[in-house]
Each structure stands twice: as C-alpha cells, then as structure tokens.
Amino acid sequence: MASIITPTGTFQAYRASLLHFSDDPAFATNACWWHEDGLLIVNDGKVHLAGDFSQLIAFLPQGTPLHDYRGKIIMPGFIDTHVHYPQTDMIASPAPGLLPWLEKYTFPTERKFADPEHAANVASFFLDELTRCGTTTAMVYCTVHPQSVDAFFTESEKRNLRMVAGKVLMDRNCPDFLQDTAESGARESEALIKKWHKRGRQLYAITPRFAPTSTEAQLELAGALAKAYPDTYLQTHVAENTDEVAWVKSLFPNARSYMDVYDHFGMMRPRSMYAHCIWLDDTDRARMGETQSAISICPTSNLFLGSGLFDFERADAKRVPLSLATDVGGGTSFSMLQTMNEAYKVARMGGTYLQAMRMFYLATLGGARAMQLEGTIGNFVPGAEADFIVLDPKATPLLARRTERTDSVEELLFAIAMLGDDRSISATYAAGKVVHQRQD
Structure with a gap:
C-alpha cells in the first residue's frame, strides 16, 4: 500500500464521513460505500483515493494539507x-x-x-x-x-x-x-x-x-x-x-x-x-x-x-x-x-x-451514468474529477435534532433528503477547488 501514493502533483486531503455509490441500490447489493471516518485524497483536481481514514492517513505525502470536516459528510457533487x-x-x-x-x-x-x-x-x-x-x-x-x-x-x-x-x-x-x-x-x-x-x-x-x-x-x-x-x-x-x-x-x-x-x-x-x-x-x-x-x-x-x-x-x-x-x-x-x-x-x-440511498444515487452516479460520464463524475473512483460537496447534517436546529436520533445510514440520509436544503451545503468543490463556502 505504501506505493499507492507518490509525492508528485498537488495533493489535498479531506477528512469526514464519506458517501458514494458503485451501482444502483435498487438493483445491486453493497452499492453504497460509506466510511464513517473517511479520507478523500485529491491530486491535481482528481480523486486519488477514498476510503477509511485509519487506512489511508499513514500514506499521505508529507506536508499534504488536511481539511478537517469531521461531523459532516463528503459526497460527490x-x-x-x-x-x-x-x-x-x-x-x-x-x-x-x-x-x-x-x-x-x-x-x-x-x-x-x-x-x-x-x-x-x-x-x-x-x-x-x-x-x-x-x-x-x-x-x-x-x-x-x-x-x-x-x-x-x-x-x-x-x-x-x-x-x-x-x-x-x-x-x-x-x-x-x-x-x-x-x-x-x-x-x-x-x-x-x-x-x-x-x-x-x-x-x-x-x-x-x-x-x-x-x-x-x-x-x-x-x-x-x-x-x-x-x-x-x-x-x-x-x-x-x-x-x-x-x-x-x-x-x-x-x-x-x-x-x-x-x-x-x-x-x-x-x-x-x-x-x-x-x-x-x-x-x-x-x-x-x-x-x-x-x-x-x-x-x-x-x-x-x-x-x-x-x-x-x-x-x-x-x-x-x-x-x-x-x-x-x-x-x-x-x-x-x-x-x-x-x-x-x-x-x-x-x-x-x-429509499434514501437510491435518491442520493440518482442525484450523483445515476446522473453520471445517464449522461455516459461514469468514471468522470458521480463517485470517488480513482481518476474521477474531484467534484464534491460537504453536507452538514446539523445545518438547521430541526435537522440537527432529527439526525442525532438516527440509527442507520439509510435513516440519516432520509432525514437529510426530507429536511435539508441549500443550508445543508457547507462547501462545494469543483475539480478540487472551492466554488462555494457557506458563511455561518
């Protein structure tokens, strides 16, 4: 694994819960990828790696900026x-x-x-x-x-x-x-x-x-x-x-x-x-x-x-x-x-x-597949363009109260879909660069 990340290019790393999809949850099992404590590594505007923080952190090039979004969810735009x-x-x-x-x-x-x-x-x-x-x-x-x-x-x-x-x-x-x-x-x-x-x-x-x-x-x-x-x-x-x-x-x-x-x-x-x-x-x-x-x-x-x-x-x-x-x-x-x-x-x-998982799939990888752009946008496979968002499950008092009481990823996502809106977006990144940052 130590050879996966080489110290070339411009790396950025983002720590949060990670969510993305490899398939349509309506037709495939294990289609949702969820890392409770995850790490997204971006190199020159593209996804380099995404996975568990504990597994990837030791292999970051020295000096890589690490953006800490713990308590929030990073997912494809x-x-x-x-x-x-x-x-x-x-x-x-x-x-x-x-x-x-x-x-x-x-x-x-x-x-x-x-x-x-x-x-x-x-x-x-x-x-x-x-x-x-x-x-x-x-x-x-x-x-x-x-x-x-x-x-x-x-x-x-x-x-x-x-x-x-x-x-x-x-x-x-x-x-x-x-x-x-x-x-x-x-x-x-x-x-x-x-x-x-x-x-x-x-x-x-x-x-x-x-x-x-x-x-x-x-x-x-x-x-x-x-x-x-x-x-x-x-x-x-x-x-x-x-x-x-x-x-x-x-x-x-x-x-x-x-x-x-x-x-x-x-x-x-x-x-x-x-x-x-x-x-x-x-x-x-x-x-x-x-x-x-x-x-x-x-x-x-x-x-x-x-x-x-x-x-x-x-x-x-x-x-x-x-x-x-x-x-x-x-x-x-x-x-x-x-x-x-x-x-x-x-x-x-x-x-x-x-299901909530399918709704989030349709709004990300489902859209990419419909547009014949899977592998370019829509999930966090290596080489995909680093278009992603930071979701705040506590963006409003009601949303915070509800998400504190969820007991599964499905229930958490369902609450965000039902109660969330533009206030739930903490940040938006396009090709690894911030294009929107919520002002709290």
Whole structure:
C-alpha cells in the first residue's frame, strides 16, 4: 500500500464521513460505500483515493494539507440533468398549466437573452445558485440565441465546472422573436459544437425544445447533427402533459407515440436526455432501455404544473437510465435535496417506496451514468474529477435534532433528503477547488 501514493502533483486531503455509490441500490447489493471516518485524497483536481481514514492517513505525502470536516459528510457533487438557466428570473410564476405558462412567462423572459450582457448576468447568478445548492454538473437549456450559449459557457469555464448546455431549436409554434429556421438552427448549433464541445470541461447538447416547436425539417437536421457528432448530447422534453401529448398527436399523426417522433428522426441514443416521460407507454420505455436514452425525472416541476406523477416501477421494469432534475423555472427549487423530497412523495403516490440511498444515487452516479460520464463524475473512483460537496447534517436546529436520533445510514440520509436544503451545503468543490463556502 505504501506505493499507492507518490509525492508528485498537488495533493489535498479531506477528512469526514464519506458517501458514494458503485451501482444502483435498487438493483445491486453493497452499492453504497460509506466510511464513517473517511479520507478523500485529491491530486491535481482528481480523486486519488477514498476510503477509511485509519487506512489511508499513514500514506499521505508529507506536508499534504488536511481539511478537517469531521461531523459532516463528503459526497460527490449533485448532478441536475434538466434545468433552464434563462428561466431563473421567472421561477414561481403562476399559470394553470404547461402551455399557458410557456406563453405568458417563458417566451417573454427568454426574449431578453438576445442581449449578451443580460445573458451573462443571469448565467453568473444561476451558477452561483447551483453551486450554493451543491450542484456541480447540470444539463442546461439556453435560449434560441447563440449568444445565450456563449454567455453560459464563458461563465462556466471561468469556474471550471463540468457543464452541458445547448442552444434551443424552435422554428414553429413560438413567437417570431424566438423563432429560427431549420437551416439556421442547425448551422448555429454546429458552430457552437465546434466552439465549445469538449473545450475544457464544457460539453454541448443539441437542444430541440420539444417536438411541437420544431418542424419535421428541423428535427431531421437535429438528428443528422446527432449522428455527425455522436459524442455530443441531445436533450429535449417528452410526454410531460396530456394537452402537450394531444398536440403532438395532431402535429405528427403518423407517429405511433410522442417518443416515436424523436425515434423516427434518429434522436434516441446514448447521451440523449428526455425530461419528464410521464405519459409514456411500455413500448416507449422498452425502446428507451434498448437505446440507452435516459430519463430526467422532474418532480417539483411536474407537481407545480400539475403535469402528472412519474412511474418509477414501469421505468425500472425496462431498465431505463434514470436521473433527477430540478427543471427550474417550472421546478420550484435549485436544491437537489428538495428535489429528492418531492421525488419520494411522487413515488409514494404511485405505489413505489423510494429509499434514501437510491435518491442520493440518482442525484450523483445515476446522473453520471445517464449522461455516459461514469468514471468522470458521480463517485470517488480513482481518476474521477474531484467534484464534491460537504453536507452538514446539523445545518438547521430541526435537522440537527432529527439526525442525532438516527440509527442507520439509510435513516440519516432520509432525514437529510426530507429536511435539508441549500443550508445543508457547507462547501462545494469543483475539480478540487472551492466554488462555494457557506458563511455561518
């Protein structure tokens, strides 16, 4: 063991309880790795080793800084697989449903992102809010304006965050001021791919908003881009709301289902992320499992807009890759802990009991797997990027009182998921550097 750590590079060490996952607790035993008194060793922004403090401390290079977070929990940073940064300023806007909410609030708000200064200002606040809530990676929708993408990636690059984002594609059924064309949307997307994809820690997502706002020509070009650039991401919405599903049926009468529209255009593949997926059938779910097209579960948004309840049992039966997301601004919190809280309740209403360990898995390694980024982010395997958070189980008086009375890791995590929020995040690290520190 003495040869494991060599005195090269820049080492940092962090002592706390450690939590991470090697598999989905719903399908594998011993999927949770918990070290009551643990040590995380980081070298040049990547995980070097993680394990028991007593086993690793003797092998640290002399002079390595040791950060003492005893009494707290270190775990991988949260991964939010569906969120709209332009909707930051319209979170908590009232509307009777998805489609009127888009018309009254979303589209007018997104119009402002033609201004690069406005886009940069919102991007800065948005990333501050993500890291304050412990989120270190997100799949982000920009607006139809290429400058909104540039503003977002510029700000993310400054902070050295692992982010995925893309320009929204819309060439019909939207206001003129947000409308591109099939050709201009594809051309601008390709230029942004070449500029930003794999530049540092930035990754690009081809982003048709949803089928109703794209013509067949635009969807065809989006699918062609996905084929031409197979290591890019693809993100969109599907089967969120019954009115939306009916609308899609009227626009694409020859498609078997809403999901079949995307499949027809070659958009179901690894690195594709479909938000919501409430009103699917088992044929859709089976196809997602076959193609490794992932689902982004958005409980706070689905409850807020009255869209419906996600069916965990049917998705699991087809082994569809699952992840959790805030979906701000339809979602009502940037906090993944608050999102777990609502996911638990949605699952219970559908007859599924969602264990705390699985909720934390879905918000970390589950997100990484859904994004085909296992080994890069999501857990503490050697060589993974050192994106992690420090959770405080005593962040509020009620949380402190409850966690003092837990008698298992599962009960401890459940209490944090039910009672925690942004105050529970003591610190957030990206590539081994502090990007948020709570001020007590």
